[in-house]
Amino acid sequence: MLSLLNSMPGAVAQGLIWGIMAIGLYITYKVLDVADLTVDGTLCTGGAVCVMMMLSGHGVGVSMLVAFIAGMCAGLVTGVFHTVMGIPAILAGILTQLSLYSVNLKIMGKANQALNVRNYDLLVSMQYNRNTNPLNNTIFIVIIFTVVLIAVLYWFFGTEAGSGIRATGCNENMSRAQGINTNLNKVIGLVLSNGIVALSGSLLAQYQGFADVQMGRGAIVIGLAAVIIGEAIFGKVFRSFALHLVSVTLGAIIYYIVYQVVIWRGIDPDLLKMLSAIVVAVFLAVPYIRTTYFARPANRKGGGGDA
């Protein structure tokens, strides 16, 4: 039991970092209504770029900024595949993700690169979870990061430009009829989303002390799990856009706490990815099964729309 409690700060820190990734995913999955598989590659790109930049002597701020830009470039590629070349969004994401595997190997020169916390001035690290001064504490720093990110996104999606992106995700037909450039908005959404995912990747690489070409595998499933868990638990209470993003973060933390409990109970870690996939599959299936197999006739009032 003590070992479980001891692992909690780590679970929360990891959950927070993955929560940032899940916020990026929320932009494509919920706002744009596109499942963007690029993120599996982008997460590693963010980590790889950050680690390599720091190894070559750059500061952590610049390194993370470049990682953010690298992620945005990956999103741009997917966006161009999808809108200019007419490739379905899922396939466009898979294509970019696959090519990012090679790109990430080339960035790092090998399959993984370590970043020793004792030699570099990192923003976050699992060494900083406890026994450091609070301002250096990883959990504290990532919370600040998340709050700022949510505030910026809340602002952006409230602007004219951001509203256009939300409308594009809701109803493309209507958006074009209202003079909104839907293709451009999809690209902007993908760019922004992948930038945020790469940022999360750069934090994750610092946290664990290395970047690995496999680190993004299944990231989209973990991100979706966070979105779905957050929605399932807090959806009824948290209604505004900003609170939705908060619930995504909380979803990611809960995911990692459950993850730690599962490990503590002695379940084979090899099975964890499959368990994650099953959790997401079940949560995605429930609304469908409810409406398809247990449908009750809707009791709608007011002038019927479908006479």
Added chain:
Amino acid sequence: MRVPLTGRVVAAMLELKNIYKTFNPGTVNEKTALDNLSLTLNNGDFVTVIGGNGAGKSTMLNAICGVFKLDSGSVVLDGVDVTKMPEFKRAKFLGRVFQDPMMGTAAQMQIDENLALAARRGASRTLKWGITKNERSRYRVLLAHLGLGLEDRLTSKVGLLSGGQRQAVTLLMASLKQPKLLLLDEHTAALDPKTAAKVLALTKQIVEENSLTTLMVTHNMRDAIAYGNRLIMMHDGHIILDISGEDKKNLTVDDLLHEFTKASGEEFANDRALLT
């Protein structure tokens, strides 16, 4: 090219010139949807459009909006040739209401947000806040004017509204920023008769208040006769009948059916058109 007129001359608001469009060319599904279609609307015209299924009514509206590329021909809006302009840019000049009430609004967004999107049609979308306080009070007045009790539901998601309410909001959105041309594509066909009548009355009100040039496709011959100052009938991708002024006022449904048979050599085989 037509030179924009400056004098007090009745100007053409819309000119469709010899438009051809064939879908799926070279396949078994090949369909010539628009076949040498030409039409000129004057400023302030309210034109109703009828015709059987597949006559090309909706295709004509989509051609005006730029949903697809034309095979040949041109679309000129108030002196500006928009043939090559993408759909989202042309939207600046056009107000649209679709047949499907779901299509004209963003269901997961609030009523005021939908209106704010429409108020910025044709303007560049900046990093300014997407909706202002002044706008909200203006929308409240406009919604109250619809008489559907929506003025107290500004922050409701549009998805919660009934089909008729959604069409009314879409109409408001289409006219919020004065369009050069209002395109109504059977916008009451999916509504029950009572709601349809209400939305039609509202349409008339909005068209008259804003003196909009309007193209209204309908399946209902009586509505086609009762509304507007001009009526056109389409068949096989072009216009076979064009009646306006006094002649239109004296029209009956029987006349139209007779004209259809004469012009097309076919019976008007459409149950919905007869059920009026």
